[in-house]
Amino acid sequence: xxxxxxxxxxxxxxxxxxxxxxxxxxxxxxxxxxxxxxxxxxxxxxxxxxxxxxxxxxxxxxxxxxxxxxxxxxxxxxxxxxxxxxxxxxxxxxxxxxxxxxxxxxxxxxxxxxxxxxxxxxxxxxxxxxxxxxxxxxxxxxxxxxxxxxxxxxxxxxxxxxxxxxxxxxxxxxxxxxxxxxxxxxxxxxxxxxxxxxxxxxxxxxxxxxxxxxxxxxxxxxxxxxxxxxxxxxxxxxxxxxxxxxxxxxxxxxxxxxxxxxxxxxxxxxxxxxxxxxxxxxxxxxxxxxxxxxxxxxxxxxxxxxxxxxxxxxxxxxxxxxxxxxxxxxxxxxxxxxxxxxxxxxxxxxxxxxxxxxxxxxxxxxxxxxxxxxxxxxxxxxxxxxxxxxxxxxxxxxxxxxxxxxxxxxxxxxxxxxxxxxxxxxxxxxxxxxxxxxxxxxxxxxxxxxxxxxxxxxxxxxxxxxxxxxxxxxxxxxxxxxxxx
RNA sequence: GGCCCCAUGGUCAAGUGGUGAAGACGUCGCCCUCUCACGGCGAAAUCAGGAGUUCGACUCUCCUUGGGGUCACCA
Numbered sequence: 001x002x003x004x005x006x007x008x009x010x011x012x013x014x015x016x017x018x019x020x021x022x023x024x025x026x027x028x029x030x031x032x033x034x035x036x037x038x039x040x041x042x043x044x045x046x047x048x049x050x051x052x053x054x055x056x057x058x059x060x061x062x063x064x065x066x067x068x069x070x071x072x073x074x075x076x077x078x079x080x081x082x083x084x085x086x087x088x089x090x091x092x093x094x095x096x097x098x099x100x101x102x103x104x105x106x107x108x109x110x111x112x113x114x115x116x117x118x119x120x121x122x123x124x125x126x127x128x129x130x131x132x133x134x135x136x137x138x139x140x141x142x143x144x145x146x147x148x149x150x151x152x153x154x155x156x157x158x159x160x161x162x163x164x165x166x167x168x169x170x171x172x173x174x175x176x177x178x179x180x181x182x183x184x185x186x187x188x189x190x191x192x193x194x195x196x197x198x199x200x201x202x203x204x205x206x207x208x209x210x211x212x213x214x215x216x217x218x219x220x221x222x223x224x225x226x227x228x229x230x231x232x233x234x235x236x237x238x239x240x241x242x243x244x245x246x247x248x249x250x251x252x253x254x255x256x257x258x259x260x261x262x263x264x265x266x267x268x269x270x271x272x273x274x275x276x277x278x279x280x281x282x283x284x285x286x287x288x289x290x291x292x293x294x295x296x297x298x299x300x301x302x303x304x305x306x307x308x309x310x311x312x313x314x315x316x317x318x319x320x321x322x323x324x325x326x327x328x329x330x331x332x333x334x335x336x337x338x339x340x341x342x343x344x345x346x347x348x349x350x351x352x353x354x355x356x357x358x359x360x361x362x363x364x365x366x367x368x369x370x371x372x373x374x375x376x377x378x379x380x381x382x383x384x385x386x387x388x389x390x391x392x393x394x395x396x397x398x399x400x401x402x403x404x405x406x407x408x409x410x411x412x413x414x415x416x417x418x419x420x421x422x423x424x425x426x427x428x429x430x431x432x433x434x435x436x437x438x439x440x441x442x443x444x445x446x447x448x449x450x451x452x453x454x455x456x457x458x459x460x461x462x463x464x465x466x467x468x469x470x471x472x473x474x475x476x477x478x479x480x481x482x483x484x485x
Numbered sequence: 486g487g488c489c490c491c492a493u494g495g496u497c498a499a500g501u502g503g504u505g506a507a508g509a510c511g512u513c514g515c516c517c518u519c520u521c522a523c524g525g526c527g528a529a530a531u532c533a534g535g536a537g538u539u540c541g542a543c544u545c546u547c548c549u550u551g552g553g554g555u556c557a558c559c560a
Contacts, residue, residue, distance in 0.1 A: 013560055048559055112558090129556060153558050171490070180488055180556090188558040195560045219489045219555045242491080242553095249552060280509090284498055289508040291497090308491095308498080311553060315496050318510045328523080363523040394519065442519035454521050 006038025007209050010064070010071070011199065013045045014056030018063040018261040020252060020314065021214060021244045024278045028241060029212045030069045031279075031302040038209070042074035043202060044085040047192045063261050066271045068295045073206075081206040086198050093193035096201055096231060097154045097186050101139075105230040106186055108142050108152040109134040129182040130155070154187040156196075156227065164222040168238045169210070170307045176222045184223055196220065200227045203236060212239040239304055242282040243311040252314055264319075268367030273323040281312045292325050320366050327365055335362055342371045346379040356464045360457035374456055378465055381474060382451035384481045394443045401444035402482035407434055408441065409475055418468040423460045448478040 008029040012022055033040040042064070046052055061076060073079025083089055100106035111134060134142075135157060146152060158181040165175040186197035193201070203211055218240050228235045246256030258264050264274055272294070279298055280291060283306050293301070327335065336358040343357060357375065365371060376382070389401035408430045415422055427445070431438040446459035449471055455462060463471045 011560090015560090045560065051559070109558090155558095174489070176488065182556075185558050190558075192558085194558065199560090214554095215490070216554055217560090222489095240490090245553075247496085251553080280497065282497090284508095287499065287507080289499085291509055310491050312498095313496055315510065318497065321510055324523095360522095364521075391520080396519090437519090439519045444519085446519060450520090452520090456521065458519055458521095460519095 004207075004209055006033055006036040007041065007207055008033040008038065008212055009041045009043050009203065009206060009208050010069075011043040011045050011202075012060055013048065013051065014053055014060065015051060016053035016056040016059055018059060020259050020261070020264075020278060023063065023067070023261055023274075024244065024281055025213060025241060026064060026069055027067070027275060027278055028239070028283070028302075028307075029210075030071075031298055032210055032212060032239065032304060034299040035302045039072040040069070041079065041206060041208075042071040042076075042084060043206065044075055045195060045198065046085060046087045047188075047195065047198055049087075049190070049192065059262070066265075067261075067275050068271075084206075086193070086202065089198075089202070090191060090193075092205070093187060093198060093201055094191070097193070097197065100156070100186070100227075100230055101154065103230065104157065106154050106156050107135055107137070107139075108146060109155045109183075109185070110137075110142075110145060110150055110152045112151070130184075132183050135183060151189045153185050153189045155183040156186050156223065158183050158223070158226065164225055166221060166225045166235065166238060168218070168221070168240050169304050170240055170242075171215075171218065171309060174218065174221070176219070178222075178226075181223050181226070184220075196223065197227070200224050200231075200233075204228070204231070204233045208236055210237040210239050212241065215240040215243055239307070242308055244281055244314050245311045247313060247315075249311070249313070256314070257316060259314075266369070268369030268371075269319060269323050270326045270368075273319065273326045276326075277319045277322045281314060283307050292322070292329075324366055328363060330362070332358070332362070338368065339371065342368060343375060343379075346372055346375060348379075350379065350470065351467055352378065353465045353467065356457075356461060360461050360465065364456045377450045377452040377455060378462070381477070384451050384478060386482075388447050388451060388453060389444060391443055394437075394440050396440055396443050398482060400440070401447065402479070404434070404436065404441055404444040405448050405475060405479055405482070408445070409472075409479060412468075412475065413472060415468070418464070420460060420464065423463055427460075445475075449474055451478075 010026040010029050012018070012026075030040045032038070042060070044057060044060070057075070064071065071077070073081070073084060075082075075084040078084075097106060101108065109130075111130075134155070142152075159178040162178045163175055164178055164181075165173055167173050184196050185194050187193050199211075202208075221238060221240075225235055244252050246252045248256075252259050258267050261274065265271070275295055276291075276293060279293065279302075283302070285301050285306055286303075288301065330338075336355060339358040339361055340354045343352070343354065357378070361371065361374070365374070386398035389396055389398040391397075408426070411426055411430055415426055427438055427441050431441050434441075442459040446455060446462055447453060449459065449462045449466060451474075457465070466474070
């Protein structure tokens with residue numbers, strides 16, 4: 001056992017949505033495997049045919065691949081312990097369920113889902129869940145009823161006394177009284193296993209060494225341990241993860257904002273930033289104070305001991321910061337491409353300088369989705385006002401701006417080198433000629449070109465993005481406006 | 486409600502009997518500056534409460550309080 005190769009699995013159900021919590025489980029599972037030279041496998045838990053969503057499996061594949069979480073075995077690439085889709089493993093579950101019945105560790109139950117729950121003589125405070133009414137049915141008559149075609153499910157027969165303990169790698173030893181355990185359904189009447197059974201069978205057959213999952217499974221883990229024991233299987237490591245909650249401390253849900261990977265992408269976050277963010281939700285690298293890590297780096301430093309027990313609040317402000325870090329650090333050409341994808345449709349036919357725009361945007365953008373609003377003043381002409389030109393510190397107002405723009409307009413018109421240096425020289429010289437500070441010229445020019453007081457980038461940058469002809473047209477319009485008022 | 490789990494600043498957190506209780510996000514201030522950012526510097530802010538154990542508790546034990554999870558033919 002100690003020499004066994006570490007193996008973890010990500011076992012999502014195909015619901016069509018990759019929730020942040022699921023993704024974090026996948027990440028940690030991947031990290032635990034990779035950090036110990038182990039294998040990471042993907043298994044699809046589609047045993048609830050009512051919740052099955054078309055195309056959901058593709059969402060899973062796509063998300064994992066976007067995040068760089070490549071698996072070693074799975075439904076798409078196969079592996080030594082396939083199939084990796086539970087609906088294709090039905091005979092396996094049936095076989096072990098029958099073995100359990102034969103051993104007396106499980107029994108058929110003929111109750112229908114409706115008749116099971118709290119009716120008749122049950123004491124509300126004492127009882128819970130299923131009342132074990134079919135537990136005492138004689139095996140012979142049970143077999144007879146089955147043969148006659150009666151529908152049945154198979155339930156696990158829990159010990160009535162004693163207690164069960166297991167050790168979780170994060171939470172330590174956990175003990176429960178066996179009488180607290182419900183005779184849970186192993187095999188549903190439709191022949192499909194429940195998660196409670198399938199996860200045990202598959203994890204064993206697929207040789208999973210570390211079962212990593214959310215802490216919501218903590219309280220049902222003793223039942224799984226009993227199953228391992230009944231089947232004579234070695235109990236694997238359990239690594240339960242603290243829940244991810246919203247700002248109000250409640251389990252993260254839609255009302256907290258975007259909670260699925262796709263939502264976050266739509267919001268303009270980068271996969272790498274999301275992965276980095278999620279890695280730190282419930283885990284920390286010890287004395288290390290750095291927080292920006294690539295997936296490869298995480299593979300090196302991730303340790304189970306660093307996993308926390310307390311629920312973690314998902315912080316969008318921190319995600320914003322992480323995203324900014326990744327945007328700032330992105331190779332310029334890559335960034336430029338991303339910007340163009342978004343800016344091109346915004347500009348339409350109007351020409352612009354994408355390189356300059358990307359340069360101006362890189363230190364300022366938080367999320368990609370912010371870009372359209374940030375560049376609206378470039379993609380279209382905004383309404384003018386005199387207040388636009390007022391700046392107390394620079395001692396500027398509309399009259400002063402009118403004077404300045406009037407003076408530099410002809411120079412701009414005559415400028416044949418519409419470039420950083422060309423414009424810079426022009427403003428330098430004009431400033432001297434007018435006996436004004438260059439900053440004042442720039443302030444006026446920027447406001448005039450942008451028709452917006454606050455802009456990403458300065459006067460020259462704005463002029464360059466817009467190009468000479470658009471810049472001159474805008475200034476012409478501004479001058480018109482200022483003269484009229 | 487029963488059972489299980491958790492508890493360091495607003496948030497993520499380091500810490501493992503002796504520390505001035507790291508760091509990050511956010512917030513605030515200053516610097517830089519043609520605006521906004523970026524960047525730099527700095528500040529405020531935490532051991533839920535109460536009993537123990539100990540020469541000494543954020544660290545160990547118990548209780549209280551607070552929070553979360555779970556009680557399906559869902560996973």
